[in-house]
Amino acid sequence: MRVSEILKAQDGTAIRTAGWLYSKNVLGKLIFLRLRDSTGIVQFAVRAEKVGESTFEELKRVQTESSISAEGVVRKDSRAPGGVEVQATAVNIICPSETFPIKPGVGKKFLLDNRHLAIRSRRVTSILKIRAATCELFRRWLRRHGYHEIHNPILITAACEGGATLFKVDYFGRKAFLTQSGQLYNEAAITSLEKVFCLQPSFRAEISRTVRHLTEFWQLEIEEAFATQEDMMRLEEEMISYVTKEMASSKWNELRKVNSSFKPLEPPFKRITYDEALNALSEAGINVQWGNDLGADEEKKLCEIVGSPVFVTRFPAKTRAFYHKPDPDNPKVVLSHDLLIWPYGEIVGGGQRIDDCETLRRRIVEFGLDPEDYKWYIDLRRYGSVPHSGFGLGIERFIAYICNLPHIREATLFPRTPARIYP
Numbered sequence: 001m002r003v004s005e006i007l008k009a010q011d012g013t014a015i016r017t018a019g020w021l022y023s024k025n026v027l028g029k030l031i032f033l034r035l036r037d038s039t040g041i042v043q044f045a046v047r048a049e050k051v052g053e054s055t056f057e058e059l060k061r062v063q064t065e066s067s068i069s070a071e072g073v074v075r076k077d078s079r080a081p082g083g084v085e086v087q088a089t090a091v092n093i094i095c096p097s098e099t100f101p102i103k104p105g106v107g108k109k110f111l112l113d114n115r116h117l118a119i120r121s122r123r124v125t126s127i128l129k130i131r132a133a134t135c136e137l138f139r140r141w142l143r144r145h146g147y148h149e150i151h152n153p154i155l156i157t158a159a160c161e162g163g164a165t166l167f168k169v170d171y172f173g174r175k176a177f178l179t180q181s182g183q184l185y186n187e188a189a190i191t192s193l194e195k196v197f198c199l200q201p202s203f204r205a206e207i208s209r210t211v212r213h214l215t216e217f218w219q220l221e222i223e224e225a226f227a228t229q230e231d232m233m234r235l236e237e238e239m240i241s242y243v244t245k246e247m248a249s250s251k252w253n254e255l256r257k258v259n260s261s262f263k264p265l266e267p268p269f270k271r272i273t274y275d276e277a278l279n280a281l282s283e284a285g286i287n288v289q290w291g292n293d294l295g296a297d298e299e300k301k302l303c304e305i306v307g308s309p310v311f312v313t314r315f316p317a318k319t320r321a322f323y324h325k326p327d328p329d330n331p332k333v334v335l336s337h338d339l340l341i342w343p344y345g346e347i348v349g350g351g352q353r354i355d356d357c358e359t360l361r362r363r364i365v366e367f368g369l370d371p372e373d374y375k376w377y378i379d380l381r382r383y384g385s386v387p388h389s390g391f392g393l394g395i396e397r398f399i400a401y402i403c404n405l406p407h408i409r410e411a412t413l414f415p416r417t418p419a420r421i422y423p
Contacts, residue, residue: 004039007082009074015086017042018069018094020120021062031059033091034081035068038125043080044070046088055091065120067094115414116423126254127410131399133251135199137243138220138393145235147195147222152182154201158373160184161321165204167215178203181392183323184377186223187353190388191380194225199395207418210296211407212344212397216416222350223390229335229352232389233311236339236348237267240309247402259404265341270310272302274333277312280305293319294338299345308342322363325352337391344401350391357381 001015009015019035031046048056062068072086079085101110102117111118118124139149159166160181167178182198189196202219224231244264247255255262272280278288281298284305288298294312303310314333317326324334336351354360360381364371371378399411409415414423 002039003037003042006042007084011076013074016071021066041081044086044088063097065097065100126257129254141239147197148193150189150196152185165206167203167205182221190225197222218395220393225386225388227389237269241267273314291316299340303342311337313337322367325354347397348393352389355385
């Protein structure tokens with residue numbers, strides 16, 4: 001029986017469970033054992049006359065994080081964790097733990113070096129459960145709205161977001177890379193399924209030591225045939241609003257443990273152009289030269305000035321990837337957008353894609369890339385191309401926002417950064 005079930009059980013119910021020793025108190029002939037599993041903590045009252053002197057002596061010596069199975073009878077007790085205490089009738093030490101190294105006051109580096117042990121904390125358990133629930137909610141919303149989940153390759157032959165940030169792989173003597181994004185393959189899939197999404201890891205070889213960058217991260221990427229940039233922004237605000245509302249209701253028990261002040265987001269989100277963003281920043285004393293991308297500091301300041309969430313649209317062409325469609329009214333900018341949410345800045349990036357061969361080929365060359373590497377991608381524009389749009393949402397950034405985490409690495413099980421690939 002899981003701990004959560006024990007805490008709801010009727011007085012007098014006989015139960016059996018297993019978990020890890022969270023803490024204990026020895027009071028003469030009485031030991032209080034608190035066992036944890038992913039659903040909670042329950043207290044066992046252990047007496048020598050019930051479990052035997054030999055077992056009782058072993059339990060006096062057993063250390064925290066030892067794995068234990070136990071049987072007993074439920075008794076309601078307001079003094080116990082969760083208002084329940086189990087009168088133990090049998091206890092078995094499955095595997096005794098050595099002295100557990102994770103203790104109050106240890107530094108962040110020590111916790112990261114021992115992440116395989118640190119994930120046992122109640123805080124990490126809550127964050128991981130929130131992440132799992134969030135991904136499921138995204139999937140649920142997308143399926144209800146007619147999107148098909150696809151699974152794209154991780155090994156690729158050409159860059160999606162710029163060649164300088166590719167991780168190289170020796171693929172049986174051929175040059176290959178770890179994927180930066182599933183987007184290009186999503187664009188191929190819409191000619192079969194029209195509305196698709198993938199939820200998978202991406203890799204960027206960026207030397208970015210910031211609180212919002214990882215070298216391996218997960219993205220939710222959506223692509224839709226016959227859709228415009230405005231269609232995508234409406235989709236994003238509706239989907240994100242749904243997920244945040246569901247998290248604030250059905251998952252509040254976990255969310256309140258890490259971010260008790262969380263409030264769901266309400267559409268419509270604000271919209272400003274890149275030019276309007278630069279004007280707002282200039283009035284606040286922050287000057288950004290036209291044509292430069294917005295950095296983390298500028299994004300956070302914009303959220304303060306304009307409000308959050310906010311879409312920033314129509315970025316200069318040179319700041320966006322090669323596949324973005326030029327604005328017909330002003331070819332110097334592209335039909336692209338970023339969604340900024342305080343205090344993490346960009347959480348979503350998307351826009352409308354180029355849908356004709358010549359413009360795409362020209363943009364590929366302008367970015368210093370070889371059109372031959374993108375032959376199959378260009379082919380999509382040769383055989384029944386259609387207007388289409390999409391976006392990518394960073395899962396770790398979104399979880400960091402929901403949980404109000406100080407660093408994005410807390411939003412993933414085993415973070416990968418330029419300085420960390422262990423454990």
